Amino acid sequence: MALAEAVLRLAPGDEVGVALRDLPAGTVLAGAHGEITIGSHIPQGHKVALADCGVGAPVHKYGQAIGEATARIAPGDHVHTHNLGMGALSRNYEFGTARISPAAPAGPRPVFQGYRRANGRAGTRNYIGIVTSVNCSASTARMIADQFRGPVLDAFPNVDGVMALTHGSGCGMVLGSEGAEVLVRTLHGYAHHPNFAALLVVGLGCEMLQTERFLDDAVSAVAVERLTIQESGGIRASVRAGVELIGKMLPLVDGLQREPIDVSELVLGMNCGGSDGFSGITANPALGVASDLLVAYGGTSVLAETPEVFGAEHLLTRRAVSPAVGEHLLRRLAWWQDYARQGGGTLDNNPSPGNKAGGLTTILEKSLGAVAKAGKAELSRVVEYAAPVTGPGLVFMDTPGYDPVSVTGIVAGGANVVCFTTGRGSVLGCRPAPSIKLGTNTELYRRMPEDIDINCGVVIDGGMGLEELGGAIFARILETASGRQTVSEELELGQDEFVPWQLGTVT
């Protein structure tokens, strides 16, 4: 078999390439400079050695060191946890030495059909949200939302749905502590999200977290109602009252209409979950192309998942618009190293069993692939978890890597469309924001066709280039913002995936 058909070398000089298919032991691959023989079975997406590496030698992929050989490596060897480790890689931090401002393509500016809210913000969906202050009102909120599923909404075609935002906290907490503030920021962000056209806030009554902490007049909603179970006479009475209140909101919300809005008002949230050996070479860099396009048009794009950036942060600090922005990122990484240590771990623990099975060996390798989502644009700002994202440009939000917690923070920040890349098949949805699922490989797309919006495996086996695929993703972002349903919206995902970061080690 020809080497080029079986193994992808990502940059000249890399000592490893990526297996494009399962390579049985003994397979002989013929390249320009001779043959190599596969030593032991190498699964698709895993790394194949293309050169010799002595113990302690750096091993490169993407032209970047991803670790050091921990055993002698010969061409044709499977390179993974048994012979590759992080070693003591030194990183040299520079600020602003690699700033790039992508230029907008010539031609008319793209627009999307969105909802212009009274407070000036731009929505891409038209939901009614039921926000809970405490777990004690979670069941009640869901009972109310359950009354508005199915045909009952057929008479209100402009209403995307009624959803309950429930969580496990809101009492038994230390008011004013970092953990409490994070919950308050998250609820505040959702209550003010431009995709909520109306709000019902449901509490128990005696909880610590009072409504005033996360609700003020700056909401996007045209109607805001509140009720507590203790004042309403119990659960059944609250459900009846809530259903009646929402019944009155429906015609109001349904009367709102989409209108053309400039592309620069999109806030794109980006995330990856269940990564594999293809994430960093198909879906993530293709999304990076789309992100750069959005930034070029004056829009906002949000990179997140701090633990997954660990090891590649020096590439981001070089792109920072100022030393202050670069230093902010490094402060958050230092905080994370402490936080992980307190929890008994290290940031290097991050590749999950699934990630490793997919062929990713070190967190650095995974990070280089993860940062590829952010394209090449300069880094304009760093914000805390769930804080309002003010663009334009590429913004970094400090979040865990764990998907539901990370995406909850990003949506709280105001993302009105999300792109989520996955190799193993993560199925996250994040109503009230639409989530576009980008699969990294064609096998996944065939196996879970109803859970993936775009197959990025075409970069490997469909002959499509990254620039072309990135353009297609950008077009899909605009269509989705204008109302096209994503697979996870068809499944109504997002209620159970609303998981505010509860501080205490969640990496």
Add this chain to the structure above:
Amino acid sequence: MALAEAVLRLAPGDEVGVALRDLPAGTVLAGAHGEITIGSHIPQGHKVALADCGVGAPVHKYGQAIGEATARIAPGDHVHTHNLGMGALSRNYEFGTARISPAAPAGPRPVFQGYRRANGRAGTRNYIGIVTSVNCSASTARMIADQFRGPVLDAFPNVDGVMALTHGSGCGMVLGSEGAEVLVRTLHGYAHHPNFAALLVVGLGCEMLQTERFLDDAVSAVAVERLTIQESGGIRASVRAGVELIGKMLPLVDGLQREPIDVSELVLGMNCGGSDGFSGITANPALGVASDLLVAYGGTSVLAETPEVFGAEHLLTRRAVSPAVGEHLLRRLAWWQDYARQGGGTLDNNPSPGNKAGGLTTILEKSLGAVAKAGKAELSRVVEYAAPVTGPGLVFMDTPGYDPVSVTGIVAGGANVVCFTTGRGSVLGCRPAPSIKLGTNTELYRRMPEDIDINCGVVIDGGMGLEELGGAIFARILETASGRQTVSEELELGQDEFVPWQLGTVT
């Protein structure tokens, strides 16, 4: 008005009593030793001074010091946070100096109609459980459970329901850390709960927490099935597969029959939430009578909520069966003081705004009332959060006070019936265990009649004594264990209230 009609003094010599009704300023109360005049409005349930207290003097209720006067107090004054604080109360720890083994009443031993499981355990309900390993399968699990609500179960009268156990974790965690072990223990406890007659375990596929960690052959279930979204072809395919698997379980589970089981196989979980000034004088001591009866018959009763015991732990150590048990309790309290400090709080922060509005001033006052649930029986054992409770006797489980987290731990430990006391109107349910809601006052019972099972306000205004009410609660526990539905079961509560303790400060 007569003093005795307006104010309840709980022990002779107490400097404060409890207002049995709202007392406007200027109300004159005539007692055996003269008149007192109410200085400012005192809400029902709040404390009324019956004697003078100088600054720094201890203030007694229940014959126990509940704090020190922080301002001069005169008879008729409202006593609350403005003139009462914890001060520097010293506690003297003794072990086993106050052991009491309640004796079983004469007559035949009570039995309940329960489900005898193949592994020997005794169930009080017959549920099918859908257990999730990670948040990524939460929506899928709920979609499956949703297919078995309503009339579809009418053909299976012995099946109590199909419920999904979802949570926000399962990935992005440090395997082997305390936090991960707590989640594993919780899922293990539910997967082995005798109220689950059959189990379906749903995962995503690539998560860190693998099924083997919380599932083994010692389950109570007659059928155990597993599926992962990634292997099943996505969410829709998983829902179809899950619905089919549960469809096959239904006749099997429906064929199981209740049979007489000795009262000693009951494991009673106890909790309080939204406490008020009546909790410690009506519902809690009445539950204490029922708990002592169960212990007398060789059953098991579980006290929990460590932060709410703080301040009254010296009363529990005196009841410990051994110094080791008493020291175990003190070690957990010391751990909690650290944990609270790390979170920026102290254990004295615990009374919530709702508790304070209800008339509880200090954590010590609240703790004395909380511990009243445990009656007078000796303390036989202390167990960690969500660990298997092995009786017989009174067991203390180390949990937060926050209701859903605490009760989740207790049910994980194997409680097959729960009693929950509330003054403000907490509405917690905890399927698969039935939860009997005990209201502390008649006004609550009138305001939220559909959310309270038993009105313990009759101790104040219905002429019923604590012993009589405790006997009635004990009888209701047996009826409930035998199948009588509680108000929270009628509402199907328990899916959203399953909240495993995520370590990180939750007091």
